[in-house]
Amino acid sequence: MFSHLPSFDVQRSVFDVRCFQPLIFTRYSLNVLKVKDTLRSTVNLTFDGRVIKVYHGPNAQERFDNEVRVLRYLEQRGCNFVPKLLEADPAALRIVTTNCGSRVDRIDDQRVKELFAEVEQYGVRHDDPDARNITYRQSDGRFCVIDFEFATILSEDRPKPLE
Secondary structure, eight states: OOTTSOOOOTTTSOOOGGGEEEEEOSSOEEEEEEEEEOSSEEEEEETTSEEEEEEOSTTHHHHHHHHHHHHHHHHHTTOOSSOOEEEEETTTTEEEEEOOOEEOSOOOHHHHHHHHHHHHTTTEEOSOOOGGGEEEETTTTEEEEOOOTTOEEOOTTOOOOOO
């Protein structure tokens, strides 16, 4: 019934309702869970399963433009283990994407390499191939790759990978 909502492991983390904050958009207001707040970006998770990322800090516009371009490219190529871009607001430097699951606490180094190599089959080099950029989508048991602000499209005319 609530499979679209994020799951929380109460044995492994302390849940604090103060971390839920109202987030005002031009069209709607939502309660969100702040999941990341760094010098480069703030990431919030909505209760209906969307991820809202706002870019700030050095080269924010460039990083925003690049992630939007890469996510659109991967979607065109049928890559189903990365977030789908739902909305991009260049004025606010904000994107809204689908949720690709929860962060992975432990993953084998070899599996990390395999996942980023799989992204390269779709014509994109991640350029930040770290385990923190891997999530696990429980709905289909799939590891996913996130955070493409530093990624490189290898070739626009590369053939699509075979399914």
